[in-house]
Amino acid sequence: MKRKREHRPIDPDYLAEGIIRGDRSILAQSITLVESNAERHFDAAQSLLDKVLSKRTSSIRIGITGVPGAGKSTFIDTFGTYLCKKGHKVAVLAVDPTSHVSKGSILGDKTRMERLSVNPDAFIRPSPSSGTLGGVGRKTRETMLLCEAAGFDIILIETMGVGQGEYLVRGMVDFFLLLVLTGAGDELQTMKKGIMELPDLVVVNKADGGNLPLSKKAVQEYSTMLHFLKPYTEGWTTEALPASALKETGIQEVWEKIEAFQKTTRESGLFEKRRRGQQKDWLHESIKDELLYAFYKNPSVLERLSAAEQNIAEEKAAVSALVKELVEEFLKSKS
């Protein structure tokens, strides 16, 4: 028998209580709520966030990116499992700004992280769809807050492939890790310029077996290059380390580096300062999105916009004057 699908009223109190209790099913439901592009979900989602904001556990947010083939999933599987063994609770979020299909890669992500996906101390969530209402950035930031409220103290944010994703993620994490392979020279050719200036640590993965001499060389090459670049984080030296996710070597050293980073930046106040700055950036980005959203759905604007576009395209009217008119009309019509 097919049940009629209905919109049950959402109860933020119930969800908040479930999250704080650590109920994973309610956490998952709540993430779906904040990821929703439906306007009718907005108020409930924001009310839920307000309720859990003060209940969050102190966390470290780690961004992980890498060239294709560097073995990101295996690394996260091994690294996450190692962290759980040490008593941490690890949430893995993926960010793919090009993703337009919601939940498209859940299965993909979970099968790619075999051990972590069945670990009771880990929680894996694929990239939200970009959609509207602030896009992937807003959704991932809010998901991060929910995971922290559910007691996850290590948040790993994986970026997919190359491009804008790296900058987006760098702007929402405390620590950024770049995963590379042996053969720095060739690899750097395929990397987007500027990416090498983002990480707090470069990990040369697959440093095992017959690959060892090559990876040793790669560590040296990356170290040389990093020496010439200004580290992203003031007062911290970005280094290159070898590791093997497969053989589980070098993993402890990576974590020790991250712990040292936390200690240094928390003591210097930079950790807190960066988080505050990230929050402000998020505020102003959101303001821009919200203003544009309100503008482009305004009926009086829409009424005039296509005529304006036509006049402008034919260079029949001065753009700046027309824009001023449109914006004035928009502001008047919202009274």
Next chain:
Amino acid sequence: MKRKREHRPIDPDYLAEGIIRGDRSILAQSITLVESNAERHFDAAQSLLDKVLSKRTSSIRIGITGVPGAGKSTFIDTFGTYLCKKGHKVAVLAVDPTSHVSKGSILGDKTRMERLSVNPDAFIRPSPSSGTLGGVGRKTRETMLLCEAAGFDIILIETMGVGQGEYLVRGMVDFFLLLVLTGAGDELQTMKKGIMELPDLVVVNKADGGNLPLSKKAVQEYSTMLHFLKPYTEGWTTEALPASALKETGIQEVWEKIEAFQKTTRESGLFEKRRRGQQKDWLHESIKDELLYAFYKNPSVLERLSAAEQNIAEEKAAVSALVKELVEEFLKSKS
């Protein structure tokens, strides 16, 4: 005797008439008017633009960029002088999005282009300061329109150095030329990734004297690379040509290429289509700027903003809800 400086009323009719007559001093004054960041100049500038828009000569807008040391100024001096000899009227505008000082480089630009600066058929204008009110992009676009109204049928837009400038200029020209030197391999290392995907023509400059064999090799290397890249303009093949601005060789071939480009793209309709698209992009960019400008100078917004920033920085409030409140307050207060 020192005269008292006063704000004379600006007469757009007088300026428009002068521009259309080809009065260079009035053209220069008018550009200063559209470049002004003073709000009291806005209406006069826009009224002036409206008056001259339909009087513009048909033009080709050519962006010119190059690696530092590629000899941009000498190339523009030689190329522009060549075009004037052929009966064209050439306006040279510079774009430097980082420029904050108005008129800072007039003297610089003019001395760098010795012959062109004294040519009665040429007009050289330095980069406007970025300031507010739409920044360098708006100012350069509007200056371009004024130059076209004054009868200049070739607009050369020079970008300074590397960075955002290239994308800004690519978005306002019909044809984009990249000036390079011999030694493609080394040079490409210093170029911003992605720049090679923008030009419609690559010119290997300083192909003269003992440099000839090297430049021949560079032309080949660039050709090979361009072969693997998707040309920016559909239906057009981006090629590499040698030239010497100093010895005045290869200049005619560059112009023939641009003429062929014009013919192809005007016939296919792409020329017109691109200009229409650029106008629309400009419209929407300006809408964004204008909305943000109105928001951040709104007194009720400013009153609440710093408290909001504080709450957000301390993660005490949900960003999205706060943004919605701020934007709603802004829209209400403008009734």
